[in-house]
Amino acid sequence: MAVTDQAIAGIKDMIVKGRLAPGDRLPPEKELSDELGLSRSSLREAVKALEMIRVLDVRRGDGTYVTSLEPNLLLEAMSFVVDLHRDDSVLEIFAVRRILEPAATERAALAASDEQLAELDAMIDAVPADPDIDALVAHDLEFHNRIATSTGNAYLAGLLESMSGPTVRARIWRGATEAGAVERTIDEHRAIARALRDRDAKLAHALTVAHVAGVEAWLRGAKA
Structure with a gap:
């Protein structure tokens, strides 16, 4: 699996386990990259991609939030990315x-x-x-x-x-x-x-x- 997909899979897992819900703010970049075992640059790429498909909402100067989409829609969109290679x-x-x-x-x-x-x-x-x-x-x-x-x-x-x-x-x-x-x-x-x-x-x-x-x-x- 590509590194970007690993980051996306990690964020998806946090939503599945209830650690992140629609409207929640993501942990700080360093904390999240350390938790996922990925470089901060790889995490940024994943966040940018998820912002483009409206899974994440990046608010400059404020932080990155999970969008207000229903959980099933969020997971459906993210599953497409994670499962693309299969x-x-x-x-x-x-x-x-x-x-x-x-x-x-x-x-x-x-x-x-x-x-x-x-x-x-x-x-x-x-x-x-x-x-x-x-x-x-x-x-x-x-x-x-x-x-x-x-x-x-x-x-x-x-x-x-x-x-x-x-x-x-x-x-x-x-x-x-x-x-x-x-x-x-x-x-x-x-x-x-x-x-x-x-x-x-x-x-x-x-x-x-x-x-x-x-x-x-x-x-x-x-x-x-």
Whole structure:
């Protein structure tokens, strides 16, 4: 298990055992790092990641608190992170996406209307300069859904949409923990949209392969 995951598992254990409840303040950093047997830098990384997925609330100058989410929701979110390296189902979904998404994007380059492509460009332009992780994931889901819908094949669009839900948390976790993931995602979306606008089906296909494979490769590394 990665060091960051060890820290997360330790905080989760404190919640399970009732030492930390929603709204409680975490012990001081040195005390908590000593208790968990981890370096303070590893603990900071874990806290930062848990803040990104709204398990912890870091209040500058005050301390770090467990959010007010219900305990079962807190534990569910943290279990995803801790169990990520043991669960192959999301990885298998990404492997299927790597086959189907590029084919859908290639088809969209030929079938999408000019209006649909203009709306796709406008959607990308509307993304804030520094989006939070929730906004990024919402954008990512809509981006891929719009492309699938523009193929004109309702069955393909529905199939791809059905695979989106189980991958949401993996996308959130990547955005929270991988340096440059936010900027890279938007840049890759712009490149794909440009290929679609140019009606370059083969380039759109290749860019989508690289885009989905990048997330898949990160997920394999996170599970290692």
